[in-house]
Amino acid sequence: MELPEKPFLMFLAILFFYPWDSPQAVDYSERPEVREFAASLAETEGLKLADLLSIFEQAEYKQNIINAISRPAEKTLTWDEYQDIFLTETRIVSGRFFMKQHQKELDLAHQTYGVPPNIITAVIGVETMYGRHMGNYRVLDALTTLAFDYPPRAEFFRRQLYEYFILVKEENLEITDLKGSYAGAMGYGQFIPSSYRHFAVDFDGDGKRDIWNNPVDAIGSVANYLSEHGWNKGQSIAVQVNAGQVDATLFNVSLKPSSTLGEFQKQGVDVTGHPDSEISPMKLLGKKGNEYWLGFQNFYVITRYNHSKLYAMAVFQLGEALKRRGNLIGQDEFTGSGN
Numbered sequence: 001m002e003l004p005e006k007p008f009l010m011f012l013a014i015l016f017f018y019p020w021d022s023p024q025a026v027d028y029s030e031r032p033e034v035r036e037f038a039a040s041l042a043e044t045e046g047l048k049l050a051d052l053l054s055i056f057e058q059a060e061y062k063q064n065i066i067n068a069i070s071r072p073a074e075k076t077l078t079w080d081e082y083q084d085i086f087l088t089e090t091r092i093v094s095g096r097f098f099m100k101q102h103q104k105e106l107d108l109a110h111q112t113y114g115v116p117p118n119i120i121t122a123v124i125g126v127e128t129m130y131g132r133h134m135g136n137y138r139v140l141d142a143l144t145t146l147a148f149d150y151p152p153r154a155e156f157f158r159r160q161l162y163e164y165f166i167l168v169k170e171e172n173l174e175i176t177d178l179k180g181s182y183a184g185a186m187g188y189g190q191f192i193p194s195s196y197r198h199f200a201v202d203f204d205g206d207g208k209r210d211i212w213n214n215p216v217d218a219i220g221s222v223a224n225y226l227s228e229h230g231w232n233k234g235q236s237i238a239v240q241v242n243a244g245q246v247d248a249t250l251f252n253v254s255l256k257p258s259s260t261l262g263e264f265q266k267q268g269v270d271v272t273g274h275p276d277s278e279i280s281p282m283k284l285l286g287k288k289g290n291e292y293w294l295g296f297q298n299f300y301v302i303t304r305y306n307h308s309k310l311y312a313m314a315v316f317q318l319g320e321a322l323k324r325r326g327n328l329i330g331q332d333e334f335t336g337s338g339n
Contacts, residue, residue: 028144029057037158041165058176059144065137066150068182074308079284079291086126086314087321095121095322098130105203105216113223114233122319123222123305127190131215134188135181139164143184160184163193170197171209187211188218199225229304230297237316238299241269243292251283251292255303264294282309
């Protein structure tokens with residue numbers, strides 16, 4: 001007997017879209033590739049293989065992590081859609097409150113690392129809404145799932161999983177307790193394990209690098225990260241221009257600066273600055289059509305945090321709004337330098 005059409009379609013939907021756990025990932029400690037990984041980690045880092053396998057026995061496969069990483073907003077949205085997530089009055093007002101609360105620490109980070117308070121705050125605001133949304137996935141589950149059940153980036157996440165085991169040993173943390181994003185990013189600033197190990201700082205001097213519960217350490221860590229990736233104190237971040245008849249092929253070439261300001265000045269673009277300044281020309285679909293932007297070195301530095309021009313533009317424009325201290329204003333006014 002034939003099944004009714006609608007129940008059959010419902011069955012197919014459940015079969016293909018319900019987040020079933022992968023049968024092969026029920027017990028990670030029994031999988032050969034995991035045991036090989038654990039053996040290598042034990043040998044190189046002086047850890048006990050039995051302890052590592054016990055930890056992997058507790059790791060859980062999460063299909064919703066695979067679903068989330070397969071459709072990141074940076075790759076599925078255009079700028080006119082993406083900005084609606086981050087350039088909101090709530091995020092700006094909350095950011096101003098965060099800046100007022102931590103003015104002393106933000107000023108010290110600016111003096112120490114050269115990164116302005118509004119940009120440090122904007123990064124934290126974009127990443128976790130100033131610490132309100134740090135992620136509810138166990139970092140162990142996220143990294144193990146992605147390391148062994150997400151082939152497109154398995155190598156990267158195995159490195160992060162490796163770093164995570166070292167991190168918890170160095171910081172005397174409980175490996176099964178820590179929580180973060182679906183990609184294993186942690187704390188106010190959403191540091192992946194390698195970033196934590198290399199760029200997190202004990203900014204309040206209490207002997208711990210705590211980016212989960214200590215906003216002061218988070219402020220210093222974000223500033224240090226940007227500084228170590230080449231932030232130029234006092235220099236511009238991005239500027240919006242009228243491209244006119246400029247060759248469209250010059251835009252969206254790469255995240256890394258691919259042109260000089262002089263090339264655009266010669267083509268009649270009205271923008272001030274040293275002709276030798278390296279820039280990343282961008283064309284973004286905004287609320288009123290195409291927008292043309294020139295991103296400077298500091299814009300590129302922000303993309304080292306998240307390799308997306310949409311992400312960096314959100315940080316930049318949120319930072320501009322925070323600096324102006326006001327409510328959300330018209331998009332046409334987001335043309336400053338962000339210093």
